[in-house]
Amino acid sequence: MKSLPVFLLVTLCACWVLGVPTKEKKERVHHSKDLSDHQHDDHKGFQYDHEAFLGKEEARTFDQLTPEESKLRLGKIVDKIDRDKNGFVTNMELKDWIKHTQNRYIYENINKHWADYDKNKDDMISWEEYIKTTYGYVPGKELYDVADKDKERYRKMMKRDERRFKVADKDGDMIATRDEFTAFLHPEEYDYMQDIVITETIEDIDKNDDGIVDVDEYIADMYTPKEDEPEPDWVKTEREQFTDFRDINKDGKMDRSEISHWIIPHEYDLADLEAKHLIFESDKDKDSKLTKNEILDNWSMFVGSQATNYGEDLTRRHDEF
Numbered sequence: 001m002k003s004l005p006v007f008l009l010v011t012l013c014a015c016w017v018l019g020v021p022t023k024e025k026k027e028r029v030h031h032s033k034d035l036s037d038h039q040h041d042d043h044k045g046f047q048y049d050h051e052a053f054l055g056k057e058e059a060r061t062f063d064q065l066t067p068e069e070s071k072l073r074l075g076k077i078v079d080k081i082d083r084d085k086n087g088f089v090t091n092m093e094l095k096d097w098i099k100h101t102q103n104r105y106i107y108e109n110i111n112k113h114w115a116d117y118d119k120n121k122d123d124m125i126s127w128e129e130y131i132k133t134t135y136g137y138v139p140g141k142e143l144y145d146v147a148d149k150d151k152e153r154y155r156k157m158m159k160r161d162e163r164r165f166k167v168a169d170k171d172g173d174m175i176a177t178r179d180e181f182t183a184f185l186h187p188e189e190y191d192y193m194q195d196i197v198i199t200e201t202i203e204d205i206d207k208n209d210d211g212i213v214d215v216d217e218y219i220a221d222m223y224t225p226k227e228d229e230p231e232p233d234w235v236k237t238e239r240e241q242f243t244d245f246r247d248i249n250k251d252g253k254m255d256r257s258e259i260s261h262w263i264i265p266h267e268y269d270l271a272d273l274e275a276k277h278l279i280f281e282s283d284k285d286k287d288s289k290l291t292k293n294e295i296l297d298n299w300s301m302f303v304g305s306q307a308t309n310y311g312e313d314l315t316r317r318h319d320e321f
Helices: 047-054 054-064 065-079 093-103 106-118 127-135 148-168 176-185 192-207 215-220 233-246 256-261 270-282 292-297 306-320
Strands: none
Touching: 047 054, 047 093, 047 270, 065 093, 065 292, 093 106, 093 270, 106 127, 106 176, 127 148, 148 176, 148 192, 192 215, 192 256, 215 233, 270 292
16 A cells, blocks of 8 residues: 655645654644744844854855855855846845745755656646555546545545645646645645635634634644543633634634634744845845845855854854953
8 A cells, every 4th residue: 555645634734754644633823933043133143144044054054164165155045046137136035035945944855755756757746646646546546555444534635635736736737846836735834825724724623514613623623631531721721712812703713714813823024024134234225135246245144154153253252251
């Protein structure tokens, strides 16, 4: 029997690991990821900016470079960021780059397993390629190598997969580019996929299929009581959270809008804030966009090297005294 990826719409935080569907509890709320573990204080160094701009792993690589090599590599990165090749890096281009670097592990996993799905080597993945690889299923034929008791469950999963695939597939041809396939597997990372994330969350929790989530369904999604076990304090707290914060209109249940507020909280766009910060600190002519030279002139804020790290270490030691 062909195994199924864990990400198959059983968890919203998809990961590329082969195995059977899991029934583990999911983390429903999609918080913005921290761009760095370091404090964002330019007076104490630029490590936060380095990790935000490069990603944590790549920032460590740049730390080992000479200033000359660091500037050279930064110049090549700037060429990638400037997607329209007009000689300027805008806030949107810089924000998109920062988001890309923060999700690099996702793209690396996609690239690592791409060939497993792209059977005809056209650098795209069709719906047929996906379900054949994932389920061992050819359209128009019966599921094979699947126990009878599992067939209905797999059919439901395929139907749900197909719906999500259609949403991710922007041009509607049921053939996914790398970006569309990434949106399919990781919908929580894409704004245009948020509606399907909400739909799937409701389906997961709404056991009586009335399209809303009451407090008992909300609790049941995270806690299964054992016989004669008193309800833990944290569960009581979650009930209060439901009443005081989740149920905004106080009608005793969460509708689609309230679930959206819960699982996709309106938080600061950290990538946008960092992009604006980098532009403000580097924009010499104050036209709200950056040239390649403006970025290279302020290169130590964007990337690190042995020299800049030495300078930051001196600053830290000075501050500590």
